[in-house]
Amino acid sequence: MALINANALAVYYVDGGSTSPLDVQVVTGIGAGDTATSDGAIDLYVTSADLFLGAGTSNGSGAVSESTFVLAAAATSSTLDFSNSLEEIVARDGTGASTKNIVSSAQDWSVSADGLLQDTGDTAVALTDLAREGNYVIVKFATGTAAGSVQYVGQALLESASLTGGVDEIATYSVSLSGHGKLYKYTA
Numbered sequence: 001m002a003l004i005n006a007n008a009l010a011v012y013y014v015d016g017g018s019t020s021p022l023d024v025q026v027v028t029g030i031g032a033g034d035t036a037t038s039d040g041a042i043d044l045y046v047t048s049a050d051l052f053l054g055a056g057t058s059n060g061s062g063a064v065s066e067s068t069f070v071l072a073a074a075a076t077s078s079t080l081d082f083s084n085s086l087e088e089i090v091a092r093d094g095t096g097a098s099t100k101n102i103v104s105s106a107q108d109w110s111v112s113a114d115g116l117l118q119d120t121g122d123t124a125v126a127l128t129d130l131a132r133e134g135n136y137v138i139v140k141f142a143t144g145t146a147a148g149s150v151q152y153v154g155q156a157l158l159e160s161a162s163l164t165g166g167v168d169e170i171a172t173y174s175v176s177l178s179g180h181g182k183l184y185k186y187t188a
Contacts (some may be wrong), residue, residue: 008142009075011075013130024046028047052184077114088107110176116171131160131161161174
């Protein structure tokens with residue numbers, strides 16, 4: 001049984017917001033000499049094996065300047081749901097018998113999270129504005145905090161955001177995010 005750190009989900013956004021998903025560049029690395037498109041926009045860099053390398057902009061010579069994202073929220077509890085749509089294929093073998101095979105087709109993922117609102121970080125404003133404006137966010141779900149821990153990274157849209165608070169109580173938030181595109185694996 002694996003224990004997952006409860007505070008292992010973070011939601012980030014590009015400063016200034018992005019109502020379009022970031023482009024995904026398939027590269028061998030993000031250092032000097034690696035090939036990347038240079039349109040000046042922030043891109044996500046992944047390998048052909050769907051391993052997340054980082055995010056940044058290319059200067060056209062292949063060198064990538066890594067970008068940092070703004071932290072919108074960290075969660076006190078979170079859930080990552082991942083599913084594969086399965087397709088059944090039935091084939092006759094020529095003798096009158098048939099064989100049923102299943103294959104994976106589409107993948108779907110989503111995240112739900114709850115956390116505490118901090119007035120110093122403007123978490124409530126960030127989450128509300130991201131949901132209201134339809135901005136894409138970067139979701140990072142970690143399975144631990146030690147070096148070598150696996151993390152999953154992807155782009156998502158806030159499906160819903162709920163802010164709750166009362167007099168003399170700690171304000172909280174709840175969000176549901178729908179994944180856009182693939183969920184990439186990253187080893188810290």
